[in-house]
Amino acid sequence: MPLSAPRVTAPVASVSAILSKGVARLEVTLRLTTAILALAAGVYTYLGVRELLNGSPTTVFFAAVIYAVAVSVGIYAFWVFLMHFMPHVVDRRGRALMFGCMALGSLMIVAMSSWLNASALAGAAAVQQHLAITVQNYTRDLDTANSNAIAAQSLLPDIQLASSRFAKLADAERTGSLTGTSGSGTVVQLLTQMSGQLEGLGQEVQNSGKRVSTLFEQGGKHLAKMRELISDRGPIASRSDAFATESLALMGVIANLQQTSVAPAVKRAATSLTSGFIAPAAGGRGDLADRQTAVVSKVEGSIAAQANSLADAADKILALPKIEPVRFQAMSPAEAVLRYASDFIPSWAGAISIDLMPAVLVLILCVVHAAIRREGAPTVAVSEMTVGEMMAALQMAKEVAAAREGTPNPVPPDEPARVSEVASDENVTPLSTARQGK
DSSP states (O other): OOOOOOOOOOOOOOEEEEEEEEHHHTTHHHHHHHHHHHHHHHHHHHHHHHHHSSSSHHHHHHHHHHHHHHHHHHHHHHHHHHHHGGGGGOHHHHHHHHHHHHHHHHHHHHHIIIHHHHHHHHHHHHHHHHHHHHHHHHHHHHHHHHHHHHHHGGHHHHHHHHHHHHHHHHHHHHHHTTTTTTTHHHHHHHHHHHHHHHHHHHHHHHHHHHHHHHHHHHHHHHHHHHHHHHHOOSSSHHHHHHHHHHHHHHHHHHHHHHHHSHHHHHHHHHHHHTTOOOOOOOOTHHHHHHHHHHHHHHHHHHHHHHHHHHHEEEEEEEESSSOOOOOOOOOOHHHHHHHHHHGGHHHHHHHHHHHHHHHHHHHHHHHHHHHHHHSOOOOOOGOOOOHHHHHHHHHHHHHHHHHHHHSSSOTTTTTTHHHHHHHHHOOOOOOHHHHOOO
């Protein structure tokens, strides 16, 4: 009676087999993903490095392309090497060295590519921010210079009041209110002279205020033009050049404002009122001359007090700090991105992620291969076993069983042929035959 055996279904594939098949199926996807990421990094590197090169357009183009291609190839090769070797390095020392290599390579990628990617992504915005900050500084300097220049206008009321007071005293002396004798003598002439000098000084202060106002309006126009350049949509390089021209003109306005201040003139005029005062000789007869001399002495004291007051006020204005506007320095997009890096963290994160995204894939492969090793060697499915593999497995099973029982090789020489014949006659799968023999 022929040997028969029940048909045995194929076992469910193990976890290690599923993971191994998944890694094999995703091999092309891994390569394609890495290649696309490397290509994207190369494109943005080209856009970033093009702003740093000088020379003819042809030279800049080919130099930027060569650098970008080298970066793309280097990034692709680096990550492919890690994907192939790092998951299979299992000892602790080797794995630590591989992680060190990955960290070093990542730093090199950031140094040669990521910051240029950030320049391409946020370079124009960084330059615009640099222009905006410069406008803020110039606005502050213009306001300060204007405040210092018009501070001398606060002296105008005192000057006008002093001039008016001396003029009224002169009018009063014409009726004899000071010396007791009416007329236009020495005292009247002195008071009229002082009033005229102070009135001239007040007129100079007023004229200075008009010049300051004109210069401030001119500086405001330059600032408005600079703000228009910031908000414009044109190329950032041409806008930066026009901005530099406007900033140079604005610096001239600020310098003129500081030179237009009338405070030094007030200081000199106040000093001359006292140091250059010469008391006129009394022109009256008898006791009139004595009265005129006494009045002149009082007028001299009043002039000295007024001059000291004006000089002190002028000194306070002159003590204000001078404005030293910083000269505008044009920046390339790469330089601006580095200077204002903290303001463009999202752009930096995106630029670095493009280059370092394959690191996540490398770590995933390490985890998957570790799981495969924990589960053991992948189980071969019944449909994938050949007759030779089945016969070898059967022979090994017999030898293991014989070794456990302490008997020599129990498998007769014609056993493989018989098992094959039985499997053929009874339509039994090789794996089920092996299990029956076992």
